[in-house]
Amino acid sequence: MSRPLLALAGVNTFYGAVQALKNVDLTVTEGEIVTLIGANGAGKSTLMMTLCGQPRARSGQIVYDGEDITTLPTHLIMRRGIAQAPEGRRIFPRMSVRENLIMGAESAGYRDYDADIARVFALFPRLDERQSQRGGTLSGGEQQMLAIGRALMARPRLLLLDEPSLGLAPLIVRQIFQAIRALNRETGLTVLLVEQNAFQALRLAHRGYVLVNGVITMSGPGAELLARPEIRAAYLEGGH
Amino acid sequence: MAYALQQLINGITLGMIYGLIAVGYTMVYGIIGMINFAHGDVFMIGAFLSLIALSGLASLGITAVPLALAITLVFAAALAALYGWTIERVAYRPLRGSFRLAPLISAIGMSITLQNFAQVSQGARVKPLAPLLPGGLVLSHGEGFAVQLSWMQIAIALTTVLCLGVFTWLVTRTPLGRAMRACEQDLKMASLLGIDINQTIGLTFVIGAALAAVAGLMFLLYYGAIDFYIGFVAGVKAFTAAVLGGIGSLPGAVLGGLLIGLIETFWSAYFSVQYKDVAAFSILAITLVFLPTGLLGRTDVEKV
Numbered sequence: 001m002s003r004p005l006l007a008l009a010g011v012n013t014f015y016g017a018v019q020a021l022k023n024v025d026l027t028v029t030e031g032e033i034v035t036l037i038g039a040n041g042a043g044k045s046t047l048m049m050t051l052c053g054q055p056r057a058r059s060g061q062i063v064y065d066g067e068d069i070t071t072l073p074t075h076l077i078m079r080r081g082i083a084q085a086p087e088g089r090r091i092f093p094r095m096s097v098r099e100n101l102i103m104g105a106e107s108a109g110y111r112d113y114d115a116d117i118a119r120v121f122a123l124f125p126r127l128d129e130r131q132s133q134r135g136g137t138l139s140g141g142e143q144q145m146l147a148i149g150r151a152l153m154a155r156p157r158l159l160l161l162d163e164p165s166l167g168l169a170p171l172i173v174r175q176i177f178q179a180i181r182a183l184n185r186e187t188g189l190t191v192l193l194v195e196q197n198a199f200q201a202l203r204l205a206h207r208g209y210v211l212v213n214g215v216i217t218m219s220g221p222g223a224e225l226l227a228r229p230e231i232r233a234a235y236l237e238g239g240h
Numbered sequence: 241m242a243y244a245l246q247q248l249i250n251g252i253t254l255g256m257i258y259g260l261i262a263v264g265y266t267m268v269y270g271i272i273g274m275i276n277f278a279h280g281d282v283f284m285i286g287a288f289l290s291l292i293a294l295s296g297l298a299s300l301g302i303t304a305v306p307l308a309l310a311i312t313l314v315f316a317a318a319l320a321a322l323y324g325w326t327i328e329r330v331a332y333r334p335l336r337g338s339f340r341l342a343p344l345i346s347a348i349g350m351s352i353t354l355q356n357f358a359q360v361s362q363g364a365r366v367k368p369l370a371p372l373l374p375g376g377l378v379l380s381h382g383e384g385f386a387v388q389l390s391w392m393q394i395a396i397a398l399t400t401v402l403c404l405g406v407f408t409w410l411v412t413r414t415p416l417g418r419a420m421r422a423c424e425q426d427l428k429m430a431s432l433l434g435i436d437i438n439q440t441i442g443l444t445f446v447i448g449a450a451l452a453a454v455a456g457l458m459f460l461l462y463y464g465a466i467d468f469y470i471g472f473v474a475g476v477k478a479f480t481a482a483v484l485g486g487i488g489s490l491p492g493a494v495l496g497g498l499l500i501g502l503i504e505t506f507w508s509a510y511f512s513v514q515y516k517d518v519a520a521f522s523i524l525a526i527t528l529v530f531l532p533t534g535l536l537g538r539t540d541v542e543k544v
């Protein structure tokens with residue numbers, strides 16, 4: 001294993017007086033797919049946003065590509081090659097599909113913009129058909145596709161996906177997971193993935209972390225976590 | 241008929257000035273959700289900067305009117321832009337994220353500061369300016385009343401259309417405009433896409449202030465007199481225009497400005513000049529009661 005692309009050490013995050021992340025250690029190596037699973041309110045989205053400086057970690061250290069980014073302004077963190085498709089999708093409602101994608105290319109300085117947008121349209125033909133529709137009027141699933149496509153437009157080295165399967169039909173979910181695997185294999189894209197669907201996520205990921213009430217309680221290779229009875233009981237209820 | 245046509249021309253001219261100011265209110269509201277009460281005073285500063293530039297140019301012997309106006313416009317817009325940037329930087333940015341009323345109070349303080357600054361540095365008395373572009377086109381002589389379209393009105397209309405054209409292009413077609421719209425729609429997401437939101441907000445103030453300064457120059461030319469207090473009255477009317485058009489909507493600001501200009505002019509012509517400001521403010525009250533989102537305001541049908 002080479003040095004980690006991303007490393008969190010002892011990260012604590014608070015909302016006012018409430019502590020949402022407690023002493024979190026987590027690493028992601030270049031080329032890995034790492035998944036973060038946990039119940040509702042465990043702090044998964046908080047961890048993804050803390051990486052991007054919103055909210056800011058109150059203590060601890062976040063190192064990306066050898067650089068301490070703990071106190072770096074959000075836009076500069078993102079300009080270092082991190083992209084996030086955040087919880088709630090956060091599509092710009094009064095911009096067209098195409099403009100939303102263009103916004104994604106901003107942090108990459110519009111390098112290879114044409115090739116990238118063609119790739120996103122190939123991945124999600126649905127977006128291609130709806131290029132000039134306003135983001136706010138897309139269906140929930142279409143918005144999710146757009147959120148992922150927008151993140152890909154940034155040509156990230158580290159892609160943060162917060163529940164990308166939310167609201168999507170099973171067939172589309174499979175497509176998205178296949179696409180993540182393909183991007184990872186072909187371009188070496190590193191992915192940190194938050195998923196409700198722990199079964200699919202752990203099968204896709206090289207490694208996984210389990211977050212309970214803001215504390216990392218378990219970590220290990222995806223297959224290994226998948227085999228643990230306590231994981232099966234807690235997160236794979238009715239699992240496929 | 242001729243009289244009404246004349247009022248229409250006058251009302252549109254005045255409305256364009258209000259519209260240019262209103263754009264600044266609506267832009268800032270759209271992006272950070274605050275009413276920048278100092279905006280009317282930036283307009284006033286723009287008018288004084290224009291007066292200073294015009295007298296300076298005259299004393300330098302530059303009397304060709306188009307050239308003098310062009311230089312004045314650039315000078316006033318650039319310096320007012322600097323005011324706008326500074327105001328945001330010192331009075332609003334440090335308060336971002338604190339409680340909602342804090343920037344509002346700061347804005348009122350900034351407004352008073354600018355008024356006092358102008359009063360102390362320029363004097364409290366009304367400053368006149370000799371007409372630069374006398375005369376105009378006589379459109380008709382119906383019923384012993386000549387309908388006139390003055391050169392000044394034509395100049396104001398052309399300048400407004402040009403400025404709004406450039407502004408529209410900027411907002412709809414350039415990366416800066418896209419960043420501004422992104423910030424307006426979701427500040428946090430914009431930052432997650434690598435947008436420097438502080439810079440974008442600062443530039444929004446810069447653009448709004450530059451447009452207000454253009455309006456200040458036109459006000460100076462149109463009325464031929466300014467004082468430190470013009471920013472308050474024109475500011476409140478432009479704010480009314482922004483609310484009438486739908487606060488946050490750029491076309492709404494221009495439309496609202498035109499309507500307020502027309503209402504004020506027709507009211508003065510047919511009813512009472514003394515109560516023209518009451519007419520404008522009544523519109524504000526009525527709009528807020530019956531049409532809280534304004535004429536072109538968002539009805540928010542989107543899923544977000």
Ligand SMILES: Nc1ncnc2c1ncn2[C@@H]1O[C@H](COP(=O)(O)OP(=O)(O)OP(=O)(O)O)[C@@H](O)[C@H]1O
Nearest residue numbers: 015018020038039040041042043044045046047087
């Ligand atoms: N802006 C906020 N202000 C206060 N508390 C918050 C805020 N955002 C999240 N929290 C709290 O922090 C905790 C972690 O929330 P977070 O959104 O990170 O959970 P999550 O693991 O992503 O959950 P889910 O699976 O439901 O998305 C929760 O208890 C939540 O109520």
Ligand SMILES: [Mg+2]
Nearest residue numbers: 044045046087
């Ligand atoms: Mg979440």
